[in-house]
Amino acid sequence: MFKNYYWHGNRGEKTVYLTFDDGPTPLVTDYVINLLSQYGFKATFFCIGDKVNRYPETYRLLKNENHQIGNHTYHHLNAWTTKKNRYLDNIDECSKVVETKLFRPPYGRITSAVTQRLIKKGYKIVLWDVLSGDFDQSRTSESCLKNLKKNTRNGSIIVFHDSDKSFEKLKVILPEYLAFLKEKGWNSKSISQPKSI
Template identity: 50%
Template sequence: MFLVKTPLAIKKSFPSLVWDIPNNTKTIYLTFDDGPTPEITTWVLETLKKHKIKATFFVVGDNVKKYPQIYQQLIAEGHAIGNHTYNHLNGWKTKSSDYLQNIEKCAELVDSNLFRPPYGRIKNTQIRKLKQHYKIIMWDVLSGDFDANLSPAKCAENVINNTKAGSIIVFHDSVKAEKNLKYALPKAIEFLKQQGFTFGVITED
């Protein structure tokens, strides 16, 4: 089980993390985790280009090493990039020194001070260390595209029904999410554009 909409109580419990970016311009922030993957990321880029949208990609270092051309394409097309560890580690289950070392290994390939913890799982000790160098980006809305038990339509509804100005929305450019993503992303984009939302990238400052 997962929470589609991050509760205010959780946001208030971890105020040093970025959960949303409030604004008066109806700007929202599409983010994609776990790429780059040749099967999916290139499709996402085509979809974003079609709609003239920029997004923020939290990349896994090992995938960047495997698919450097796709990583360079993300940058060349004007999308923002963030560190998502080198091996997609769960911070709760990983010794902090190993976790931080894995993030630095990713940083050798990914030049960004944006960081998102895989699974959203990170210890307070890890937060304190990372805050010295990184802006830690969480989310307001989770599409659930990674969940094989969810229908593609439900993933689209999760985004459509919970997005507000400033929302940071999570999709996954991963093989596991392909079926749900390829339905939900275009549907969500089309609906949100009709509602007057604009799409921004998360900045490093």
């Protein structure tokens, strides 16, 4: 089943893939976009459909900056605790406002039945190989940053969150991490859509 997921990009290229989950969030997403722009980096934002409807201006800004967009369900559902059909319907509901065939399951939790259905619909299921920890209230910003620097490799997909919950930590971690990437010669690109898009 693991071969059905996109865990990382090309290990031979000096490129990483910054990703942001749980937005769009006013102020937070704006902050991230501005910071990425300073470094000339592109990223992929896995958006919650309900928040896209609530904050259309923030979502529009995200699209106007030519970052890639992904589906993160309409209500941030957990596939392990949600009935399959309800979960798939929630993805479909999100797809009405987020036009994409990139999907990341909230919490990184997905079932084989959902995976098979999404693949038939042409989705690329994006996971990651480096987790920033910005959402974890028990961790310090310093430990998150140390972990990021230690585990980043060519092709890494790195997860951050453009959410209110993560903002305080993100403001500490992200500027330093982007400076680290630049110093080490890494570029950040958006994750490409499947060929069917």
